[in-house]
Amino acid sequence: MRVVIYIMAAWLGCCAAFAQTKNVRSGELWAVWEEAERKLEAGKFDDAIILYRAYGNNFSSRLKQVQALKTLYNQGQALQKAGKYYEAVNTYKKHRTYEGIGSLAAFENRIEECLSRMENTNPARVKTPDRRILAAEFSYKGLKKLRELDTLGASNDYNQAKKYGGDFSATLKEQYEEGLQITRALGDWGWRYRKLKSATATAEAEKEALESYRNIKGVPVLTSVETRVREITAQIEGKNSMLSYARYCDTDLLLNYVNQNQARLNYSESLISTLNQYKSIQNKVATLRGNIDNSGTVGSAYFSLDSMVRSVRELPVDVKAGLLNCIKAEKTQTFTDYAGQARRAGNLTSARKFEDIANDRENSRNAVYTRDTAPGTAASQQKKPASEAPRTASAEPSPKPLRMFKAALTAGIGSNRPIYRLNNQRQKMSYGLVAQAGGEFAFIDHKNPIDLILSAEYLNTYYYTLNESGRATESFKFGGAGIALTIKIHPTNTNPNKLRPYFKVGREAIIPLTYQYENFSLPFQVNSRNQIRNVVSSIHGGPGVEIQKPHFGFFAELIFNYGIGGMYDNGSTTLGGVNRKVDANFMRGGLKVGVRFW
Numbered sequence: 001m002r003v004v005i006y007i008m009a010a011w012l013g014c015c016a017a018f019a020q021t022k023n024v025r026s027g028e029l030w031a032v033w034e035e036a037e038r039k040l041e042a043g044k045f046d047d048a049i050i051l052y053r054a055y056g057n058n059f060s061s062r063l064k065q066v067q068a069l070k071t072l073y074n075q076g077q078a079l080q081k082a083g084k085y086y087e088a089v090n091t092y093k094k095h096r097t098y099e100g101i102g103s104l105a106a107f108e109n110r111i112e113e114c115l116s117r118m119e120n121t122n123p124a125r126v127k128t129p130d131r132r133i134l135a136a137e138f139s140y141k142g143l144k145k146l147r148e149l150d151t152l153g154a155s156n157d158y159n160q161a162k163k164y165g166g167d168f169s170a171t172l173k174e175q176y177e178e179g180l181q182i183t184r185a186l187g188d189w190g191w192r193y194r195k196l197k198s199a200t201a202t203a204e205a206e207k208e209a210l211e212s213y214r215n216i217k218g219v220p221v222l223t224s225v226e227t228r229v230r231e232i233t234a235q236i237e238g239k240n241s242m243l244s245y246a247r248y249c250d251t252d253l254l255l256n257y258v259n260q261n262q263a264r265l266n267y268s269e270s271l272i273s274t275l276n277q278y279k280s281i282q283n284k285v286a287t288l289r290g291n292i293d294n295s296g297t298v299g300s301a302y303f304s305l306d307s308m309v310r311s312v313r314e315l316p317v318d319v320k321a322g323l324l325n326c327i328k329a330e331k332t333q334t335f336t337d338y339a340g341q342a343r344r345a346g347n348l349t350s351a352r353k354f355e356d357i358a359n360d361r362e363n364s365r366n367a368v369y370t371r372d373t374a375p376g377t378a379a380s381q382q383k384k385p386a387s388e389a390p391r392t393a394s395a396e397p398s399p400k401p402l403r404m405f406k407a408a409l410t411a412g413i414g415s416n417r418p419i420y421r422l423n424n425q426r427q428k429m430s431y432g433l434v435a436q437a438g439g440e441f442a443f444i445d446h447k448n449p450i451d452l453i454l455s456a457e458y459l460n461t462y463y464y465t466l467n468e469s470g471r472a473t474e475s476f477k478f479g480g481a482g483i484a485l486t487i488k489i490h491p492t493n494t495n496p497n498k499l500r501p502y503f504k505v506g507r508e509a510i511i512p513l514t515y516q517y518e519n520f521s522l523p524f525q526v527n528s529r530n531q532i533r534n535v536v537s538s539i540h541g542g543p544g545v546e547i548q549k550p551h552f553g554f555f556a557e558l559i560f561n562y563g564i565g566g567m568y569d570n571g572s573t574t575l576g577g578v579n580r581k582v583d584a585n586f587m588r589g590g591l592k593v594g595v596r597f598w
Contacts, residue, residue: 027300027301027303027304027307027550027551028300028551028598029055029058029296029297029299029300030281030297030300030301030303030304031300031304031550031551031597031598032051032054032055032059032598033059033297033300033301034284035051035597036048036051036052036059036062037284039051040066040069040104040106041104041105041106042105042106043073043104043105043106043107045066045067045069045070045073046070048066049063049066049067049070052066058296058297059297060293061291061293061294065098065099065100065101068098069095069098069101069104072091072092072094072095073092073095073106073107073110075091076088076091076092076107076110077110079091080110080113080114085114085115085117085118086114086118086126086127086129086130086133086134087133088110088114089111089114089115089118089133089134089137090133092107092110092111092114093107093111093137093140095107099291100287100288100291100294102287111137115134115137118134119134119160123163123164123166126164131164131165131166132165132172134160134161134164134165135161135162135164135165135172135176136161136172136175138157138158138160138161138164138176139157139158139161139165139172139175139176139179141157142154142155142157142158142161142176142179142183143179143220145157146179146182146183146186146219146220147220147221147222147223148224149186149190149222149224149225151183151186151187151190154179154183155180155183155184158176158179158180158183159180161175161176161179162176162177162180178217178218181217181218182216182217182218182219185216185217185219186213186216186219189212189213189216192209193206193209193210196209203232203235203236204236206232207229207232207233207236210225210228210229210232211229213225227252227253227256230250230252230253231253231256234250234253240253240257241257242254242257242258242316242319243316243318243319243322245257246318246319246320246321246322246323246326247322247325249322249323249326249329249330251275251278251279251282252279254275254319255272255275255276255279258271258272258275259272267314268314270314270495270497270498271312271314271315273497274308274312274497277308278305278308278309278323281301281304281305281308282305284301285298285301285302285305285330288301289334292338292341292342295335295338295354298334299331299335299357302327302330302331302334304550304551305327306324306327307550309323309324309327310324311496311550328360331357331358332358332359333358334358335354335355335357335358336354336355336358338350338354338358339351339352339354339355339358342354403443403444403445403446403447404443404444404550405441405442405443405444406441406442406444406548406553406596406598407439407440407441407442407596407598408439408440408442408553408555408594408595408596409438409439409594409595409596410436410437410438410439410440410455410457410592410593410594411436411437411438411592411593411594412434412435412436412437412457412559412590412591412592412593413433413434413435413436413590413591414433414434414559414588414589414590414591414592415431415432415433415434415588415589415590416431416432416433416434416461416463416586416587416588417429417430417431417432417463417587418463418476418563418567418584418585418586418587419563419583419584419585419587420465420582420583420584421581421582421583421584422581422582423581424581424583427465427466428465428466428467428468429463429464429465429466430463430464430465430466430472431463432461432462432463432464432476433461433462434459434460434461434588434590435459435460435461436457436458436459436460436482436592437457437458438455438456438457438458438482439455439456439457440453440454440455440456440594441453441454441455442454442488444548444553446493446494446495446496446548447492447493448492449489449490449491449492450487450488450489450490451487451488451490451502452485452486452487452488453484453485453486453487453488453504453506454483454484454485454486455482455483455484455486456481456482456483456484457481457482457484458479458480458481458482459478459479459480459481459482459510460477460478460479461477461478461479461586461588462475462476462477462478463475463476464476472520473519473520473521474517474518474519474520475516475517475518475520476515476516476517477514477515477516477517478512478514478515478516479512479513479514479515480510480511480512480513480514480536481510481511481513482508482509482510482511483508483509483511484506484507484508484509484540485506485507486504486505486506486507486540487504487505487506488502488503488504489502489503489504489505490502490503496547496548496549496550497547497549498547499545499546499547500545500546500547500548501543501544501545502543502544502545502546502557503541503542503543503544504540504541504542504544504557504559505539505540505541506539506540506541507537507538507539507540508537508538508539508540508561509535509536509537510535510536510537510538511534511535511536512529512532512533512534512536513529514529515527515528515529515531515532530569531568531569532567532568532569533565533566533567533568533569536563536565536567536586537563537564537565538561538562538563538564538585538586538588539561539562539564540559540560540561540562541559541560542557542558542559542560543557543558544556544557544558544559544592545557551597551598552596552597553594553595553596554593554594554595554596555593555594556591556592556593557591557592557593558589558590558591558592559588559589559590559591559592560588560589561586561587561588561589562585562586562587563584563585563586563587564585565585566583566584566585567584567585567586568582568583568584
């Protein structure tokens, strides 16, 4: 897997130079951010660092954070392995203080491992500093469970905090005592609400009962309850429709509506998955957009959101328009704020660029905003007249997420059994191994039935001629660089998020780079390409399946090649030490796969 990450980083590094220009039309920066965040969440710090470095200054702040987190994680591991569980917990939990990080599963899992080794310890045998660490951690867990409305779990954690905290810390005591009071009060509130629901209460009464939790002193905001309050309010006001939720930019209620009405309205799992992904990106952007250093990533995220909404065919047109307006309004506000920050910092160049993005005077919906927009840089750009009017959403060119140009890494393995004739007599041949690797550049079209592919790969194969008893009499080794132009035929109007079948057919030309021949009976050897054609041609084709999303693609196919035109230069060669008429064509078959993460 590490090899794949390094290959991916090399590709992104090559592309990064293009990402510095003003009008790069891609959500690639956001795709890189999300992939790196997944690595970070899993504790694969080196893999995340590779991805962040591939885009240089775009992720400079995050790169420093991750390097510090890696050091912190290693320090915690060293303490944990040494059996110093209290110190390890105190070290691991520091990751929560990093801006924009929140909590990471890699750290939280380690904390749980340490707690499981400590929580049954007799408090009297635990040193006072260690008791503070345990009490503080259990109080943190209790608050987290309160927000999730897990009152039983919260009560257990606060009681654990009380067991270890005792009375020696007034601040900690206040935390767990207040937590226990809130837990009991929420339990009573929940009992009253369930009793009201069983009596078939009106919507107004249910809303009032739900809102009453806010009267509990010190209670945190309960997101799930607040969402239900908004849902009931919309119902009372007659605004509980997909269109209303979209127009008022309430993604939570829109997603709830689709889930609740999936069977009745025949919504697909793909639509629900897309809306969940949309909501996930929204939440991440909400965390990132407060820092102007993240302007490039945030701009790329808005592009991804816009493309995602436009690509969902199941969404009604007016609902789709409502969501697109929400994205545009949020982007406008975000980059207006960035412009204000840049202007206050005296960076007028960045301020003007942010204003152009906010007002759609730059083709920002399809742009990746990278280091050119960061404060303190001098972006070389041609300014448009201040009097130019912003374009409206309806006047903007629509992106075409169902058509795209993409590059992928490819590899294949199979078998080669050439057709080989000496003096017009066909020889018995063995099956030889074929291995190939390289890349391809493809025009991918989900609307129409044909894709075009240009590929370049290195190929290596070997094979033998056999006598009547099946023993090898001659050996051949061949290596070359192949270029192929291929047509891929597939169903029309396919879903980018689902597998689709296809059949491909095309022409391949191999430029020989190495050739070795050995005759075991004479003996006689050739280590030269002199007798091989400059280009060895073949036709190829076969069936396959693929998934081609905007930022991820994979295919697997059975591919068959049949040589045309022969291998040898003039049909006569000195193989075996004597002049003989030779005719040979490759016949290959195998499995080929390809993958991309951009």
